[in-house]
Amino acid sequence: MKAFINIIKEQVNSFYMIQRLAKFQLKIDNQNNYLGFFWEILNPAIQMAMYWFVFGFGIRGSAKIDNVPYVYWMLAGISMWFFINKAILNGSKAIYQKYSMVAKMNFPLSVLPSYIITGKFYGHLALVGIIMVVFWISGYYPSIYYIQLIYFMAMSYLLAFSITLLTSTLTVVVRDVQMIVQSVLQAMFFLSPILWDRTGKMPEWIQEILRLNPFHYLAEGYRASLLKNEWYIVAEWQLTLYNWGLIIFLLIIGSSAHYKFRNRFSDFI
Amino acid sequence: MAESVIIKNVTKKYRMYKSKKEQIGDLLFPGKMGSDFNAIDGISFAVEAGDVVGLVGINGSGKSTLSNIIGGIVPPSSGEIIAKGEVNVIAINAGLNNQLTGIENIEFKCLLMGYSKEKIAEVTPQIVEFSELGDFIYQPVKKYSSGMKSKLGFAISVTADPDIIIIDEALSVGDQTFADKSLAKMNEYKNRGKTIFFVSHNLSQVRNFCNKIAWIEGGQLREYGPTNIVMKNYNNFIKQYHKLSYEEQKAFQKKLADRRKYGKAKVKK
Numbered sequence: 001m002k003a004f005i006n007i008i009k010e011q012v013n014s015f016y017m018i019q020r021l022a023k024f025q026l027k028i029d030n031q032n033n034y035l036g037f038f039w040e041i042l043n044p045a046i047q048m049a050m051y052w053f054v055f056g057f058g059i060r061g062s063a064k065i066d067n068v069p070y071v072y073w074m075l076a077g078i079s080m081w082f083f084i085n086k087a088i089l090n091g092s093k094a095i096y097q098k099y100s101m102v103a104k105m106n107f108p109l110s111v112l113p114s115y116i117i118t119g120k121f122y123g124h125l126a127l128v129g130i131i132m133v134v135f136w137i138s139g140y141y142p143s144i145y146y147i148q149l150i151y152f153m154a155m156s157y158l159l160a161f162s163i164t165l166l167t168s169t170l171t172v173v174v175r176d177v178q179m180i181v182q183s184v185l186q187a188m189f190f191l192s193p194i195l196w197d198r199t200g201k202m203p204e205w206i207q208e209i210l211r212l213n214p215f216h217y218l219a220e221g222y223r224a225s226l227l228k229n230e231w232y233i234v235a236e237w238q239l240t241l242y243n244w245g246l247i248i249f250l251l252i253i254g255s256s257a258h259y260k261f262r263n264r265f266s267d268f269i
Numbered sequence: 270m271a272e273s274v275i276i277k278n279v280t281k282k283y284r285m286y287k288s289k290k291e292q293i294g295d296l297l298f299p300g301k302m303g304s305d306f307n308a309i310d311g312i313s314f315a316v317e318a319g320d321v322v323g324l325v326g327i328n329g330s331g332k333s334t335l336s337n338i339i340g341g342i343v344p345p346s347s348g349e350i351i352a353k354g355e356v357n358v359i360a361i362n363a364g365l366n367n368q369l370t371g372i373e374n375i376e377f378k379c380l381l382m383g384y385s386k387e388k389i390a391e392v393t394p395q396i397v398e399f400s401e402l403g404d405f406i407y408q409p410v411k412k413y414s415s416g417m418k419s420k421l422g423f424a425i426s427v428t429a430d431p432d433i434i435i436i437d438e439a440l441s442v443g444d445q446t447f448a449d450k451s452l453a454k455m456n457e458y459k460n461r462g463k464t465i466f467f468v469s470h471n472l473s474q475v476r477n478f479c480n481k482i483a484w485i486e487g488g489q490l491r492e493y494g495p496t497n498i499v500m501k502n503y504n505n506f507i508k509q510y511h512k513l514s515y516e517e518q519k520a521f522q523k524k525l526a527d528r529r530k531y532g533k534a535k536v537k538k
Contacts, residue, residue, distance in 0.1 A: 016385070016386055017380050017383070020376070020380055021377075021380055021381075024366070024369065024373065024376075024377050024380075027368070027369065027373070028366055028368045028369065031368040031369075031409075032368075100363070101363060101364050101381065102363070102364060102381050103342055103360075103363065104340065104342055104358040104360035104363045104364075105358075105360070105363070105364065105381055105382050105383065106341075106357075106382075106383060107381055107382075107383065108383075263344045264344060266337075266342060266343045266344075267283075267343070267344075
């Protein structure tokens with residue numbers, strides 16, 4: 001519990017540093033491309049078009065889900081996925097990759113994953129902005145429910161941070177963890193309702209279990225805020241409580257693991 | 270004078286494996302596979318405030334490991350370091366990014382060193398001035414020569430103001446004029462009564478700069494005392510070592526290597 005409080009303090013105290021380092025990271029990542037930061041949006045946009053073509057146009061024949069055309073339904077959910085997938089993958093590698101950069105300084109090491117995540121979050125903000133414009137053009141206008149979107153974006157950030165706090169530490173100790181993270185993420189992606197809607201296609205009890213996947217909660221939350229105009233946080237209050245519990249649980253384990261190994265990172269790298 | 274750094278029976282042990290199989294075997298059955306290597310083997314000495322201690326010894330003797338342990342970068346396997354005051358390692362090349370320009374790197378590295386926004390604004394002009402890079406400061410660091418890069422790194426590193434400073438091969442930066450300037454900066458630290466650890470192979474620099482010498486040989490402290498006495502003995506040793514035939518040198522190295530495998534404690538038994 002003490003580790004948990006220390007991590008939170010460290011993050012809050014390093015707020016300015018995280019913001020600046022995230023901006024530098026974006027610059028470093030995109031320095032060599034002519035289109036620069038634009039790729040952070042263009043890349044997911046191309047993938048979205050492909051998913052729509054294969055899963056929406058090809059397999060489903062443009063049927064509607066919950067009264068929303070497939071393409072919009074998918075866009076709202078997948079925008080969250082592009083952020084969280086990259087954030088977790090890169091965040092998990094953060095300490096292992098960047099340790100040598102800060103080894104000789106008194107650098108708060110838990111900031112390494114969080115500045116990587118923050119960098120990806122900037123790209124996410126831009127992508128969500130563009131998707132909003134697409135929705136407005138298609139007749140889904142801004143509403144009071146956009147407030148809820150802020151909550152769900154913050155939740156995505158917190159979930160990514162709580163997972164990477166643990167995985168970035170474990171990756172340093174056992175390099176194979178990175179591979180496990182990659183595989184688990186892929187499985188979670190197809191088990192969550194990001195690309196396809198499973199209502200009525202499976203026995204009730206399997207669906208209930210699949211709802212425990214945190215990406216289910218986030219994807220549905222984005223949709224409720226952008227398209228369906230529902231208060232998803234309240235309507236599914238059990239899931240809200242469950243996801244908060246999950247994040248806090250991960251943060252507690254992650255922070256104690258982080259502090260346990262922090263002094264010995266140099267031995268493992 | 271008050272003691273500033275006390276090094277108490279410090280040992281650093283590494284596990285060495287010949288193959289991945291051994292590594293996994295050691296993970297499952299600790300102590301059964303692989304062998305120990307004592308990078309630092311029971312070193313103790315105390316340093317007074319205001320001392321400038323030169324760490325000398327042949328390659329692989331453990332100077333850098335010891336300086337890293339004093340700097341708090343590497344935790345010792347046993348023993349302890351008691352440092353009164355803030356310790357800082359002058360790491361010239363750490364924390365510089367090739368993609369960013371010189372001026373961006375100043376902010377980047379200062380952030381990594383944990384400076385606040387105000388402190389960065391304050392030191393940036395000093396760094397630009399000290400680094401002597403002129404208009405090159407606006408060019409990406411990848412276009413710099415290695416000397417220019419070191420100048421920039423050094424100029425940033427010396428803005429720190431700790432009580433105990435560790436310099437590992439840092440004063441041979443750039444051309445002679447810049448090396449003189451850096452030495453002057455270090456002398457300024459010295460005159461302000463800071464405790465300095467200086468690792469170098471440049472013996473004339475060590476002789477001029479340090480008032481005490483710790484001679485490390487095969488992970489152990491061979492001699493510690495005032496510069497003129499230890500330096501004479503070390504010079505004699507080097508001369509004698511050079512006179513040895515290739516086979517004799519190898520035999521000497523092997524003797525040290527064997528001693529390091531088992532460590533001081535076991536040899537005594």
